[in-house]
Amino acid sequence: MGQREYEVIIGMEVHAQLLTRSKMFCGCSADYVDAPPNTHVCPVCMALPGALPVINRAAVEATIRVGLALNCEIAPFSVFARKNYFYPDLPKGYQISQYELPLTYNGWVEIEGNDGQPKRVRIRRAHLEEDTGKLVHVNGYSLVDLNRAGVPLLEIVSEADMRSAEEAHRYLLKLRTILRYLGVSTADMEKGAMRCEANLSVRPRGQQTLGTKVEIKNLNSFKAVRDAITYEVKRQIAILEQGGTVEQVTLGWDEHAGRTFVQRTKEEAHDYRYFPEPDLLPLEISREWVESLRATLPELPDAKIQRFMQTYGLSRKEADIIAVEREVAEWYETAVAAYPHPREVYHWLTGEIFRYLNEANIPITAMKVTPDALAELLRLVEDGTINRNTAKSVLQEMLATGQRPRTIVDAKGLAQVSDEAALRAVVDEIIAAHPDEVRRYREGKKGLFGWFMGQVMRATRGKANPATVKKLLSERLEGDG
Amino acid sequence: MALSREDVEHVAWLARLALTEEEIERFREHLSAILEYARMLEEVDISDVSPTATVLPMRNVMRDDEVRPSLPRDVVLANAPDTYEGYFRVQAVLDTEDEEG
Numbered sequence: 001m002g003q004r005e006y007e008v009i010i011g012m013e014v015h016a017q018l019l020t021r022s023k024m025f026c027g028c029s030a031d032y033v034d035a036p037p038n039t040h041v042c043p044v045c046m047a048l049p050g051a052l053p054v055i056n057r058a059a060v061e062a063t064i065r066v067g068l069a070l071n072c073e074i075a076p077f078s079v080f081a082r083k084n085y086f087y088p089d090l091p092k093g094y095q096i097s098q099y100e101l102p103l104t105y106n107g108w109v110e111i112e113g114n115d116g117q118p119k120r121v122r123i124r125r126a127h128l129e130e131d132t133g134k135l136v137h138v139n140g141y142s143l144v145d146l147n148r149a150g151v152p153l154l155e156i157v158s159e160a161d162m163r164s165a166e167e168a169h170r171y172l173l174k175l176r177t178i179l180r181y182l183g184v185s186t187a188d189m190e191k192g193a194m195r196c197e198a199n200l201s202v203r204p205r206g207q208q209t210l211g212t213k214v215e216i217k218n219l220n221s222f223k224a225v226r227d228a229i230t231y232e233v234k235r236q237i238a239i240l241e242q243g244g245t246v247e248q249v250t251l252g253w254d255e256h257a258g259r260t261f262v263q264r265t266k267e268e269a270h271d272y273r274y275f276p277e278p279d280l281l282p283l284e285i286s287r288e289w290v291e292s293l294r295a296t297l298p299e300l301p302d303a304k305i306q307r308f309m310q311t312y313g314l315s316r317k318e319a320d321i322i323a324v325e326r327e328v329a330e331w332y333e334t335a336v337a338a339y340p341h342p343r344e345v346y347h348w349l350t351g352e353i354f355r356y357l358n359e360a361n362i363p364i365t366a367m368k369v370t371p372d373a374l375a376e377l378l379r380l381v382e383d384g385t386i387n388r389n390t391a392k393s394v395l396q397e398m399l400a401t402g403q404r405p406r407t408i409v410d411a412k413g414l415a416q417v418s419d420e421a422a423l424r425a426v427v428d429e430i431i432a433a434h435p436d437e438v439r440r441y442r443e444g445k446k447g448l449f450g451w452f453m454g455q456v457m458r459a460t461r462g463k464a465n466p467a468t469v470k471k472l473l474s475e476r477l478e479g480d481g
Numbered sequence: 482m483a484l485s486r487e488d489v490e491h492v493a494w495l496a497r498l499a500l501t502e503e504e505i506e507r508f509r510e511h512l513s514a515i516l517e518y519a520r521m522l523e524e525v526d527i528s529d530v531s532p533t534a535t536v537l538p539m540r541n542v543m544r545d546d547e548v549r550p551s552l553p554r555d556v557v558l559a560n561a562p563d564t565y566e567g568y569f570r571v572q573a574v575l576d577t578e579d580e581e582g
Contacts, residue, residue: 141565
């Protein structure tokens with residue numbers, strides 16, 4: 001930052017593909033990712049003369065459900081519109097979108113603000129449109145694949161309510177979480193199922209008028225969103241600090257070079273000539289329809305976080321970590337139902353298990369350990385059959401093989417030794433073998449206690465009950481025998 | 482209502498049409514005459530008519546989310562001037578990336 005303080009103002013436009021079976025306006029499969037080029041194409045996708053679009057009800061219902069989850073109003077009357085422009089990924093010469101009468105509008109989502117407090121980001125609108133084809137650029141040509149053309153696409157436009165790259169990042173994460181909870185989109189940015197653009201301006205703090213707005217397009221990962229905004233804020237502040245003016249441009253983000261570049265100037269901005277789509281009839285959305293869709297909404301992340309805080313005594317941050325994915329939240333709750341110690345389950349889930357999932361790069365649904373198996377493991381710890389360290393290695397084994405904890409403990413003879421007589425013999429042996437350490441301990445070097453613990457554990461191959469060992473060691477070391 | 486030469490050039494650009502000098506002038510006159518004709522509508526009293534997106538009385542015409550067969554690819558590409566390994570091939574488009582919103 002320079003001498004002055006600056007305020008950054010960010011609005012986001014997010015596109016998310018909806019998980020329907022068929023496309024938005026025809027019966028072609030919407031599952032295009034692994035399909036050979038131009039195999040999910042019909043006269044509607046190709047805009048052949050006479051072909052007529054028909055609205056996919058599932059896409060409309062998914063959009064209304066998203067609208068409800070984003071606290072939006074649902075339009076009683078909604079119309080599709082033509083957005084006209086020529087581009088080879090769009091054979092009709094226009095994209096069917098929505099303009100004046102979107103399906104949903106005026107909503108909000110809550111994120112954690114820069115000050116750590118909850119903050120609302122307003123949603124201007126969420127409307128339905130169709131995705132375009134894909135272009136591959138090679139050797140002076142562009143190759144066109146229309147499989148993606150016509151896949152239902154939800155556009156979510158926020159107000160310019162975000163004030164940092166972190167807030168923008170959290171907003172995006174929140175949207176993804178909500179879309180996934182609803183099951184309406186994979187919202188996978190790396191695979192292009194969720195795409196994002198940011199509008200951004202910077203002004204000296206206290207200034208009333210807004211700074212010049214730039215648009216950053218094609219932000220295709222969470223990292224790109226954060227890095228591009230951070231870079232662009234720095235760039236603009238540097239210009240202002242030198243007394244310059246920011247140019248109103250559309251920017252792209254070069255991930256490798258780590259910088260933005262000018263994509264197209266506003267002078268050439270498209271003239272879209274929107275008008276109501278004459279091939280489609282308006283939608284009249286009744287209260288009954290909306291209410292029947294509201295009834296299908298799952299418990300949403302905010303509500304779940306609140307409930308986890310109240311029911312399980314988790315902090316907001318902890319509840320948030322669990323609730324960010326619906327499948328994780330469900331796993332957690334099933335585990336707590338089987339072993340009703342919420343904190344203990346939280347500890348193991350977010351520690352050992354999350355570490356494993358990260359390293360293996362798999363979702364929790366692909367994990368071999370069931371909630372019930374973790375519950376069994378924790379009962380083995382609680383009843384003293386194994387100690388916590390042994391439990392960790394048993395859990396590793398469970399994650400790798402999917403075996404039940406009891407099976408692993410029995411097969412490997414890992415059951416903890418709590419028998420005092422047996423452990424006393426080991427403790428005596430260790431003390432007899434290390435007279436120097438015993439002397440130094442008694443002279444005041446109390447830190448050696450941990451070293452003695454370690455010796456006993458090693459001698460018992462980690463199976464000794466730590467509490468018993470501690471008690472026995474204390475007796476022997478503090479006493480004079 | 483007379484269109485300017487710039488109006489015609491702009492409309493031609495939006496339609497990706499290259500017009501000769503002679504055509505620009507000819508279409509300027511044609512388009513101006515069409516607009517002039519349509520202007521008659523401005524004389525209609527619409528004070529008690531609300532705007533509409535359609536004149537048809539039907540609403541909520543939708544289909545179930547069911548997959549139906551697509552066309553065979555050789556049919557899809559049959560009329561294409563140029564193809565390459567299952568793709569339509571066109572002159573390189575340079576001005577923007579492939580994402581439009």
